[in-house]
Amino acid sequence: MTMTELTPMNGEGTTLETAATRYVEGSGIRFVYRQLGPSTGTPLILLQHFSGNIDAWDPAVVNALAADRPVIAFDNAGVGRSTGQTPDNVAAMARDAVAFIGLLGLSEVDLLGFSLGGWVAQQIAAEHGALVRKLILVGTAPQNGEEHLLAVLQAAFSKTDAPDARLPLFFTSSAASQAAGLAFLTRARACTKDRDTDSGSDVTNPQAKALIAWCATPDRERAILQAITQPALVVSGGNDTMLPADNAYAMFKGLSNAQLALYPDSGHGALFQYHDLFVGQVRTFLDA
Amino acid sequence: MTMTELTPMNGEGTTLETAATRYVEGSGIRFVYRQLGPSTGTPLILLQHFSGNIDAWDPAVVNALAADRPVIAFDNAGVGRSTGQTPDNVAAMARDAVAFIGLLGLSEVDLLGFSLGGWVAQQIAAEHGALVRKLILVGTAPQNGEEHLLAVLQAAFSKTDAPDARLPLFFTSSAASQAAGLAFLTRARACTKDRDTDSGSDVTNPQAKALIAWCATPDRERAILQAITQPALVVSGGNDTMLPADNAYAMFKGLSNAQLALYPDSGHGALFQYHDLFVGQVRTFLDA
Numbered sequence: 256m257t258m259t260e261l262t263p264m265n266g267e268g269t270t271l272e273t274a275a276t277r278y279v280e281g282s283g284i285r286f287v288y289r290q291l292g293p294s295t296g297t298p299l300i301l302l303q304h305f306s307g308n309i310d311a312w313d314p315a316v317v318n319a320l321a322a323d324r325p326v327i328a329f330d331n332a333g334v335g336r337s338t339g340q341t342p343d344n345v346a347a348m349a350r351d352a353v354a355f356i357g358l359l360g361l362s363e364v365d366l367l368g369f370s371l372g373g374w375v376a377q378q379i380a381a382e383h384g385a386l387v388r389k390l391i392l393v394g395t396a397p398q399n400g401e402e403h404l405l406a407v408l409q410a411a412f413s414k415t416d417a418p419d420a421r422l423p424l425f426f427t428s429s430a431a432s433q434a435a436g437l438a439f440l441t442r443a444r445a446c447t448k449d450r451d452t453d454s455g456s457d458v459t460n461p462q463a464k465a466l467i468a469w470c471a472t473p474d475r476e477r478a479i480l481q482a483i484t485q486p487a488l489v490v491s492g493g494n495d496t497m498l499p500a501d502n503a504y505a506m507f508k509g510l511s512n513a514q515l516a517l518y519p520d521s522g523h524g525a526l527f528q529y530h531d532l533f534v535g536q537v538r539t540f541l542d543a
Numbered sequence: 544m545t546m547t548e549l550t551p552m553n554g555e556g557t558t559l560e561t562a563a564t565r566y567v568e569g570s571g572i573r574f575v576y577r578q579l580g581p582s583t584g585t586p587l588i589l590l591q592h593f594s595g596n597i598d599a600w601d602p603a604v605v606n607a608l609a610a611d612r613p614v615i616a617f618d619n620a621g622v623g624r625s626t627g628q629t630p631d632n633v634a635a636m637a638r639d640a641v642a643f644i645g646l647l648g649l650s651e652v653d654l655l656g657f658s659l660g661g662w663v664a665q666q667i668a669a670e671h672g673a674l675v676r677k678l679i680l681v682g683t684a685p686q687n688g689e690e691h692l693l694a695v696l697q698a699a700f701s702k703t704d705a706p707d708a709r710l711p712l713f714f715t716s717s718a719a720s721q722a723a724g725l726a727f728l729t730r731a732r733a734c735t736k737d738r739d740t741d742s743g744s745d746v747t748n749p750q751a752k753a754l755i756a757w758c759a760t761p762d763r764e765r766a767i768l769q770a771i772t773q774p775a776l777v778v779s780g781g782n783d784t785m786l787p788a789d790n791a792y793a794m795f796k797g798l799s800n801a802q803l804a805l806y807p808d809s810g811h812g813a814l815f816q817y818h819d820l821f822v823g824q825v826r827t828f829l830d831a
Contacts (some may be wrong), residue, residue, distance in 0.1 A: 507805055515781075516802070
């Protein structure tokens with residue numbers, strides 16, 4: 256395990272695959288992260304999906320976003336090489352992420368939350384109006400949203416011929432989407448040195464509990480969406496089997512200041528399949 | 544009335560406000576148009592909304608799109624200074640528009656259809672697969688879509704204090720949207736020389752009949768959407784009162800290869816309110 260101590264904010268010229276893995280410690284948790292991009296500008300904090308670690312992000316997305324802003328990928332409490340326990344609820348994950356942001360000394364950030372990370376992003380944005388400038392919600396759902404997580408996960412893991420569960424989970428069955436999936440896997444596996452630790456059941460069990468609870472929690476008042484006043488960009492694949500695009504449309508309608516972008520022939524990993532389009536839309540949104 | 548005859552395709556350096564008004568004649572109709580942008584590249588044909596003429600387009604949209612492609616704004620049969628009768632159905636409007644494109648000698652075009660123009664664009668794309676490369680559908684609806692056209696039009700025209708019916712019709716009541724509306728009107732009124740002829744009831748009566756019929760026509764099979772195989776970009780304001788954004792989401796789902804973009808705090812004129820964002824998305828879509 257190669258980790259450098261916290262250094263002044265500057266990840267210029269580095270990539271997700273080559274940046275030093277850093278850590279910052281507080282509240283009894285040592286958070287592991289990588290920082291890319293220039294030292295100035297509003298930092299973009301990446302909030303990762305179920306079971307994912309720092310190296311589960313797509314370098315094509317992360318490195319392109321870091322071309323003109325600080326970008327920070329991290330392992331939340333208990334995930335990857337971060338210490339502490341993975342909580343079994345989104346509110347505690349949000350609390351841990353806010354602690355991490357505070358330990359970095361950041362007073363204003365942008366959030367990019369993917370799937371489970373999108374729930375954490377919503378929770379943080381709703382509770383910490385001053386901390387979050389803008390948020391990007393990808394492949395995610397509002398509280399009490401429609402989910403088919405267990406059924407789809409089970410089907411994916413039963414397909415023993417798939418070289419990686421993310422091919423059926425993140426991409427459609429079309430030749431174009433599967434080809435994009437293989438390209439994504441090649442990019443996401445490029446980092447072989449200092450690679451992050453895969454998640455075990457001590458991560459996935461509480462995370463699964465958290466995401467099922469989030470979708471099962473009634474929210475007729477749309478309390479979280481209504482508490483979010485920051486500009487939001489909502490993105491989804493049109494054929495997401497785990498969290499259908501209806502969720503994205505519902506978030507667009509429930510948020511007071513949201514843009515919606517839906518992509519064709521794409522599933523949960525739409526941001527990886529259309530990485531150029533996605534990065535362009537995120538940059539336009541964050542720079543507006 | 545200043546009009547030049549058809550000249551070789553080149554509108555480079557001109558703007559919607561300053562380009563010469565040209566005409567081309569055939570099938571008993573003299574079509575009036577303006578052509579902007581370079582002479583090479585797939586031409587983008589603009590299909591206009593209910594009652595609108597060439598000068599009802601937003602120069603901020605049209606001129607920016609013409610920076611790197613030929614863009615053609617025209618008056619369909621009976622509208623503005625084009626001769627012929629305005630048809631009372633979308634199919635005939637599509638037939639006339641295809642005749643115009645043919646008279647220009649174009650074998651492949653992109654279409655940008657706004658509102659009623661979006662229905663004409665869908666009809667053309669469905670029937671002329673080889674002619675249409677890509678299409679952009681803005682503030683429009685699928686056949687049998689949800690419309691509140693008469694009610695909203697009536698309310699808008701009863702507001703005698705509005706300096707232009709497009710302020711309540713195209714923009715929301717928020718200060719930001721109304722300010723964008725005033726800026727749009729200033730841009731759209733900048734052309735004072737050789738300005739197009741406003742529409743009378745000989746245009747609006749048959750057009751109103753056409754658009755009401757389009758929305759009243761049952762289409763459980765989604766025959767038109769399913770016949771469209773070209774890539775499509777569907778755009779709508781999130782608060783469109785005449786043609787709600789549900790229509791855009793329904794088109795996204797019904798089309799085989801569509802992207803969806805919805806904008807916050809915006810109505811029917813979302814493309815004018817967010818002209819920079821819209822132009823950027825259209826260019827990315829057309830260049831992909």
